[in-house]
Amino acid sequence: MPTIKDVAKLAGVSTATVSRAMMSPEKVSEKTRLKVELAVAESGFSPNVIARNLRRSESKTIVIIVPDIANMFFASIVRGIQQVALQNGYKVLLGDSIHTVEQAKVYMDLVRSKQADGIISLTAELPMEIRQGTEIPMVMACEYFPGFPIPTVRIDNRGSAKRAVDYLLDIGHSQIGCITGPMENPICVDRKAGYQDSLQQLNIAVDEAAFEDGDFSFQSGYSAFMRLHEHYSMTALFCFNDMMALGAMKAATQLGIKVPQQLSIVGFDDLLFAEYTNPELTTIRQPQEDIGKTAANTLMKILQGSKASQDTIVPTQLLVRSSCCSPSK
Incomplete structure (x- = not known):
């Protein structure tokens, strides 16, 4: 395999000049740069990646x-x-x-x-x-x-959330709780809007008591469900991600609420565990x-x-x- 010494020999310059011509071509004469480039081509030498990146101001x-x-x-x-x-x-x-x-x-x-x-x-x-x-x-x-x-x-967070809630409405639910993510986040604003769009198209009033905030974690889903269960009667629940849906499912089980017989749950993301929960989680799949x-x-x-x-x-x-x-x- 050709080395920088072979290039230097063909070009009639030192190895330091070859390095300088490749790394900082502005520091050598045009004549020297061309001699080095011709020698590189003739020898088949592959310039060091680091040197090439430095010359181009790239870190790759x-x-x-x-x-x-x-x-x-x-x-x-x-x-x-x-x-x-x-x-x-x-x-x-x-x-x-x-x-x-x-x-x-x-x-x-x-x-x-x-x-x-x-x-x-x-x-x-x-x-x-x-x-x-x-x-x-x-x-x-x-x-x-x-x-x-x-x-x-x-x-499309809004359209995707609407599709999830549309499904719950289609199979007969009208009292649908919702565990959101942090509402200062634009994707959460959109998912809540999708929930509202779905109910409003059937002239179902949106009850603010149906919402509890989470932070996308398993624990927040668990805690939000416990809070929601205290003040909102629901037959279905839409969670803004699968982690919170799994937390809510655990909370429901601890309260003796059977999923899906007494409570249907829909998540969002389709994480790996979604199809391995018991029962398997209905969800919106993000690719x-x-x-x-x-x-x-x-x-x-x-x-x-x-x-x-x-x-x-x-x-x-x-x-x-x-x-x-x-x-x-």
């Missing part, structure tokens, strides 16, 4: 910011991003923002300091100035802000790996200087399993 690294690394929802999205990144010669750095804007900014600063080339953010907990636009090559995935000037890959791949391909276009889609909506699917049935008479 992208950063993925997740709000909570313990949340299994993000695993398949990260896998999809990594597959595309590796295919394009990029490494992936995974950063857990721990639901804090301050930590997200730390990872964003890696791009500003040229330690990374771009960012895919799976969290909306970002510095306020980012919402107005940024010079950082960046893509939002899953989370978004209405009118956000940065390319976004997401689902998590596809979301990751689409977000990564969008970022690759940006890094290559190509035009990227500003708002890509990935389709979801209602998966009907055994956690739902018609209400008992």
Whole structure:
């Protein structure tokens, strides 16, 4: 395999000059640069990747910011991003923002300091100035802000939530409780709107007592169900994610409420465990790996200087399993 010494010999220069010509071509004469390039081509030498990246001011690294690394929802999205990144010669750095804007900014600063080339953010907990636009090559995935000037890959949260509640109405439920996520989050605002759309199309009044907030965790689903059960009579429950649905299912079981005979439950996401619960969880499936791949391909276009889609909506699917049935008479 040809080495840098072979290139230096063919070009009639020192190995230091060869390195300089590849890493900082502006520091050598045009004549010397051309001699080195011809020698590289003639010898078949493959320049060191690090040297090539330094010359181009590239790190060949992208950063993925997740709000909570313990949340299994993000695993398949990260896998999809990594597959595309590796295919394009990029490494992936995974950063857990721990639901804090301050930590997200730390990872964003890696791009500003040229330690990374771009960012895919799976969290909306970002510095306020980012919402107005940024010079950082960046893509939002899953989370978004209405009118956000940065390319976004997401689902139709409003339409997907409406589909879930439509199903419960179709099988005879009208008293449908709802465990939301944090309502300052745009996707939660949209999912609540989808719930309301579904009831309103049948002229069913929306009762604010039907709602309890969670934070997408298993424990918050459990606690929210316990609170909801105290003041709202329901035959069905819609949860804004599968983790909270599983927590609610545990709470219902502890209270002696049979699922689905006395309470139908619908989740959102289709996490791996959803089809292995007892009963299996009816849910809205987000194509998590596809979301990751689409977000990564969008970022690759940006890094290559190509035009990227500003708002890509990935389709979801209602998966009907055994956690739902018609209400008992």
